[in-house]
Amino acid sequence: MSMIFGVPLAVLAGQLLIGVINGAFYALLSLGLAVIFGLLKIINFAHGAMYMLGAMSTVILFDALGINYWVALFVAPLLVGAFGVVIEYFLLRRIAGQDHIYSLLLTFGVALLIGGVLTNIYGVSGLRYSMPDVFQGGMKLGFMFLPYYRVWVIVLALLICFGTWFMIEKTKLGAYLRAGTEDSQLMQGFGINVPLLISLTYGFGVMLAAFAGVLAAPIYSVTPVMGSHILITVFAVVVIGGMGSIGGAIITGILMGVIEGLTKTFYPPASSAVIFLVMVVVLMFRPSGLFGKEA
Amino acid sequence: MTQPVNQAEIQKAILEQQNADNRKKMILNGVLLLLLLAAPFAMYPVFLMKILCFALFAVAFNLLFGFTGLLSFGHAAFLATGSYTTGYLLSNYSGLTTELGIIAGTAVATALGLAFALLSIRRQGIYFAMVTLALSQLVFFFFVQSEFTGGEDGMHGIPRGKLFGLINLDDNYNMYYFVLAVFLGCYLLVQRIVSSPYGQILKAIKQNEPRAISLGYNVNRYKVLAFVISAALAGLAGSMKSVVFQLASLNDAHWHMSGEVILMTLVGGMGTLLGPVVGATFVVNIEYQLSQGPLRDWVDPILGGIFVLTVLAFRSGIVGEIQKFVKKNLG
Numbered sequence: 001m002s003m004i005f006g007v008p009l010a011v012l013a014g015q016l017l018i019g020v021i022n023g024a025f026y027a028l029l030s031l032g033l034a035v036i037f038g039l040l041k042i043i044n045f046a047h048g049a050m051y052m053l054g055a056m057s058t059v060i061l062f063d064a065l066g067i068n069y070w071v072a073l074f075v076a077p078l079l080v081g082a083f084g085v086v087i088e089y090f091l092l093r094r095i096a097g098q099d100h101i102y103s104l105l106l107t108f109g110v111a112l113l114i115g116g117v118l119t120n121i122y123g124v125s126g127l128r129y130s131m132p133d134v135f136q137g138g139m140k141l142g143f144m145f146l147p148y149y150r151v152w153v154i155v156l157a158l159l160i161c162f163g164t165w166f167m168i169e170k171t172k173l174g175a176y177l178r179a180g181t182e183d184s185q186l187m188q189g190f191g192i193n194v195p196l197l198i199s200l201t202y203g204f205g206v207m208l209a210a211f212a213g214v215l216a217a218p219i220y221s222v223t224p225v226m227g228s229h230i231l232i233t234v235f236a237v238v239v240i241g242g243m244g245s246i247g248g249a250i251i252t253g254i255l256m257g258v259i260e261g262l263t264k265t266f267y268p269p270a271s272s273a274v275i276f277l278v279m280v281v282v283l284m285f286r287p288s289g290l291f292g293k294e295a
Numbered sequence: 296m297t298q299p300v301n302q303a304e305i306q307k308a309i310l311e312q313q314n315a316d317n318r319k320k321m322i323l324n325g326v327l328l329l330l331l332l333a334a335p336f337a338m339y340p341v342f343l344m345k346i347l348c349f350a351l352f353a354v355a356f357n358l359l360f361g362f363t364g365l366l367s368f369g370h371a372a373f374l375a376t377g378s379y380t381t382g383y384l385l386s387n388y389s390g391l392t393t394e395l396g397i398i399a400g401t402a403v404a405t406a407l408g409l410a411f412a413l414l415s416i417r418r419q420g421i422y423f424a425m426v427t428l429a430l431s432q433l434v435f436f437f438f439v440q441s442e443f444t445g446g447e448d449g450m451h452g453i454p455r456g457k458l459f460g461l462i463n464l465d466d467n468y469n470m471y472y473f474v475l476a477v478f479l480g481c482y483l484l485v486q487r488i489v490s491s492p493y494g495q496i497l498k499a500i501k502q503n504e505p506r507a508i509s510l511g512y513n514v515n516r517y518k519v520l521a522f523v524i525s526a527a528l529a530g531l532a533g534s535m536k537s538v539v540f541q542l543a544s545l546n547d548a549h550w551h552m553s554g555e556v557i558l559m560t561l562v563g564g565m566g567t568l569l570g571p572v573v574g575a576t577f578v579v580n581i582e583y584q585l586s587q588g589p590l591r592d593w594v595d596p597i598l599g600g601i602f603v604l605t606v607l608a609f610r611s612g613i614v615g616e617i618q619k620f621v622k623k624n625l626g
Contacts, residue, residue: 106602109599116596273432273433287417
């Protein structure tokens with residue numbers, strides 16, 4: 001067995017792979033947060049809850065209605081996204097223009113509310129969800145075993161991330177979005193329904209979280225508290241990348257997953273703290289994050 | 296045109312008004328103090344002490360958020376550091392008197408507060424909140440993995456010991472009056488700080504930081520000091536909490552605790568002196584009452600709902616809304 005820095009290659013490769021997969025989830029989730037913060041200046045503390053709702057609804061849709069993974073991949077994010085639009089319309093809209101901190105507090109309350117209700121109904125032990133048969137098994141790469149589902153997660157997450165980045169930064173719709181949030185009065189004057197645009201943007205960011213949730217359902221334990229565990233980490237990722245930077249969120253997400261995986265290989269006790277350590281260091285030298293614009 | 300007025304008379308009237316206001320305040324404070332002194336005979340002392348500990352925690356947090364405008368999302372770290380340090384010392388050094396254990400816990404939390412402050416103080420607004428959150432997560436992971444904290448199980452059976460080596464704190468009444476004395480001391484300290492010139496500068500920083508800078512104040516130094524005082528008081532709250540309950544647990548270090556103290560402050564009325572105390576009393580009571588009844592499992596969602604309602608509908612909190620009401624209708 002070949003060794004690298006005293007660690008077997010297979011172990012290292014395995015941890016790296018796990019790192020990239022976790023990184024794909026971080027990227028999807030931090031992307032949603034970055035969209036919501038970058039365009040709407042809302043600090044969405046309910047993001048973890050939306051991710052959890054994506055995963056939970058996948059399981060529930062299957063158990064209750066027999067809706068399979070492929071359909072859930074579309075239906076669950078749409079449902080959760082619609083729920084996000086409702087929250088934006090009834091709650092977040094009322095504190096628009098206030099200090100950003102109120103959006104943090106409000107969505108924190110929403111997260112407690114959603115998490116608490118679901119915990120009461122489903123308990124905190126994990127729900128089971130088996131992946132579609134197509135993904136059973138994997139390929140042998142000589143030095144390690146690569147499960148098909150993990151490949152699928154990485155590919156799909158990257159596609160979605162790239163698509164979102166492209167849409168916001170390169171298309172006309174994205175230009176409207178950015179303009180609508182910069183100067184809503186002017187855009188209103190051009191006949192664009194800015195409040196609708198804002199609702200839909202929030203819904204879209206939330207959809208990204210729910211989508212990550214669906215992808216997570218077959219591999220992670222699906223519980224009402226799964227979101228609150230990952231939320232704080234994802235916030236650290238967004239801050240490291242630069243709050244509101246779309247590309248930064250994606251790149252940092254994957255990077256942090258890998259760093260976490262490497263730490264787990266070489267110094268396991270620090271693995272859960274390493275991202276926060278990186279965040280502190282980055283903020284000392286680059287206050288607006290790696291890819292953020294100087295404020 | 297207006298009547299010619301006598302300057303001296305106006306000043307006299309203002310002074311009289313102020314005296315009357317002060318007298319009203321004194322009476323109100325006196326009544327509150329009597330209530331606090333008599334409370335353990337009407338209610339379970341340990342429950343009252345729980346309220347006092349959280350009230351102190353919220354008062355500490357409010358000094359930073361309500362008066363200086365800095366939202367720390369990592370105050371659980373100081374509460375936990377105080378409670379673990381004191382718990383560890385009192386459990387392992389039987390010669391140590393209780394007040395020394397509490398002072399040590401407070402001191403360690405203060406030092407940690409200084410470290411947090413130096414790392415975070417240059418960041419603004421939401422970045423500040425996020426840095427303090429990240430730092431407190433580091434502290435959380437440290438406590439999870441350290442052996443002396445008992446990991447997930449926490450620390451149990453911390454002895455209450457004797458105050459000054461004389462007063463037996465195993466007696467709930469003795470313990471209550473000790474906690475009350477510490478609480479009142481800290482409350483008066485914060486009141487003094489807030490009304491001092493230093494407190495005025497803090498308020499100025501909150502309202503318009505660039506202006507405070509342009510007036511020549513070294514804003515960061517004032518902020519660091521506010522942060523350190525706040526961390527010290529939060530640590531003290533944690534230290535006392537560990538003595539009162541004779542346990543220290545990871546709950547104290549979890550970021551949900553940082554959220555809870557924000558809720559207490561917000562519900563009570565941030566930026567008011569009494570607000571955090573009222574807020575802590577309210578939240579601890581709600582948690583307790585709910586945990587007794589059929590809504591036992593619904594504490595979290597109900598707190599979440601209160602959070603949402605407060606932010607949406609009455610952002611100035613209970614005390615703030617009452618003040619507004621009084622000003623509008625009786626002033």
